[in-house]
Amino acid sequence: MDQIDRSIEPGEDTIRILLTTDNHVGYKENDPIRTDDSWKTFNEIVVTAKEQDVDMIVHGGDLFDVNKPSKKSMYRVMESLRSHCLGDRPCELELLSDFNSLSGDLFPVNYEDPNINVSIPVFAISGNHDDATGSSLLSPMDVLAVSGLVNNFGKVTSASEINVAPILLQKGTTKFALYGMSHVKDERLFRLFREGNVKFLRPNMYTEEWFNLLCVHQNHHPYTSQKSYLPESVLPDFIDFIYWGHEHECLPEPQLNPIKNFHTLLPGSSIVTSLIDGESNPKHVFILNVKGKKFNLEAIPLKTARPFLIEAISLAEEGFDPSPVLTNDVTNFLCHKVEELIEKALEKYVQTNTNSSMDTEEAEQFKKDAPLPLIRLKVDVTGGFQVENLQRLSRRFVGKVANVDDIFTIHQKNTSARVKNTDGPKADITFNKSSTLTINSLISNFVEESTLHLLPGQGINNAVKEFIDKDDKNAINEYIKKEIKRETKIL
Known part of the structure; x- marks a missing residue:
């Protein structure tokens, strides 16, 4: 049965949901040009929710770029939420489940709190950038939740099992079940699914009448190994729509899984955080209209997203000597x-x-006032080509591009390199001359060459990654203490 119904319009039985994810507020906030990009786009998203008269916002994780956001980042997010999600407009959603038992918080869902006037409730999960850390396991989302600005759901508190229970909402005759699962390390999540320790709970009344939306924040593809992603095949087939955070490429059309019969949307990030091909697609925010078991999707382009173009060229193919x-x-x-x-x-x-009503002169002036674009030119120098110093070459575009220090990437194919593919036959792999080692690979190499008896190598790797990527200064110390405690118990 095709669940997409493009004729659905706003009404007393239609739930309008704004979907957003991976805003990464705080990204490049110390950059003199890109300092305000992330929060300005987030503010545009919240303004859009108000203008479009949505019933709720569902956030797919990584609202912040780090799990200890700066005061500026936290202030800007709270300012936007307070300005556009609080107010006297009544929320027409009826809560049918116990939110406190699902969220683990002491406070009720914010739009039912008698001390706060909430017009647009925000339901958000944590991603891998703004996850919980420290001895209290608190995340930035917990801070926003206790302030009454968001409803933090989908928390994963156990390392051995995950029970995903829905938040049950109703508007008119439409019954809506919101499932969420905050980010879990892909390998651990893969193991939990394999061992049957992930369970999805269903309402025991009107079971087949609910529209079931699942919000996750995981890899959608196996980038490094077959265990480093969440396969759609392991997810329950009673789900109707999956809102998939973490992947930054915006794919604005929901994809039908013909075996499971659910639709998956990969909305992508709201700002560019990596100068790669996938991030060059136009950025969007989405409005999901749900009526009964039917839905449709509106894609709204983000106007404050900084323009980004990328191109790859080969000097040999261009005919140079x-x-x-x-x-x-x-x-x-x-x-x-x-x-x-x-x-x-x-x-x-x-x-x-x-728009089309703007005349040529206005369009030209608008173009002059446009933000500096992000530009990436990938240059293949295979064949012995020599190029000018890239740093000096990039300085020619000061005042013309936003990313002056990394416009160019130079690479050279090494067609003679072969590696063994453990999952199949041998394959030719092309390496980039300019490829750099990641922190993970450096630590892994060091651990392999060392003789560690008490500290597992993977654990050290993860702790160092937390220390560097998320500026968690206690990550290594806490990990070592935990391992010493564990080993002491064994002895």
Whole structure:
């Protein structure tokens, strides 16, 4: 049965839900150009929720870029939520389940709190960037929850089992079951599913009448191994719609899983955090309209998202000769390509943010006032090409692009390199000359070469990653104390 019904309109039986994820508020906040990008886009999203008269907001994790956000980041988020989600407009959602037992909080769902006037309730899970840490296992979402601005749900408190229970809501005749699961390390989650220790609970009344939405924040593809992602095949087939956070590429059309018969939406992040191909897709926020067991989806382009274009070129394919004498010709060509990308990015921004009623002069002025774009040019120098110092070359675009220090990436194919593929036959792998070792690989190599009897290598790796990626200064100390305590018990 096709659940998509494009004729659904707002009404007393329609639940309108704004879907957003991976805002990464605080990203690049110390950058003089991109300092305000993340919170401005988040504010646009919350304003959109108010303008579109939605019933609720569901957030898929990574609201903040780090789990200890700066005072500026926390202030901006609280300011936006307070300005646009609080008010006298009545919330028409009826809560049919015990929110306190589901969330573990002492406070009720915020729109039923007699001390707060909430017009648009926000339901949010934690991602891998803003997860709970420290001895109290508190996350930034807990701070927002205790302030009454969001409803933090989907917490995973046990390492050995996960029970996912729904928040049951109703508007008119539409029954809505909201399931959520905060980020769990992919390998651990894979093991829990394999061992049958993840259970999804269903309401025991009107069981088949609920529209079931599941919100997760995990890898959707096996990037590093077959255990490093959440396969759709392990999820229950009674789910109707999966809202999938963590993946930053925006894919605005929900995809039907023909075996499980549910739809999956990968909405992507609201700002660019990596200069890669996937992040060059236009950024959107979504409104899900649910009526009975039917739904439709509206994709709304984000106007404050900084324009970003990426292109890959090969100097050999462009017809250049690798002679050092022609280095200046290569430099001039690269600069010309960047200028072209800047122009295209600005045109793309104007098209997204203007309408047909604007005349040429207004459009040109709008273009002049547009934010500096993000530009990435990937240059293949295979064949012995020499290029000018990239840092010096990039300085030519000061005042023209937002990412002056990393416009260019240079790589060279090594066709002779072969590695063994453990999952199948041998395969040719192309390496980049400019590839850099990650912290994870450095620690892994060190652990492999060391003889550690008490501290597991993977645990050390994870603790160092927490220390560096999330600025958790106590991560290593807490991990070592925990392991010493565990080993002491064994002895």
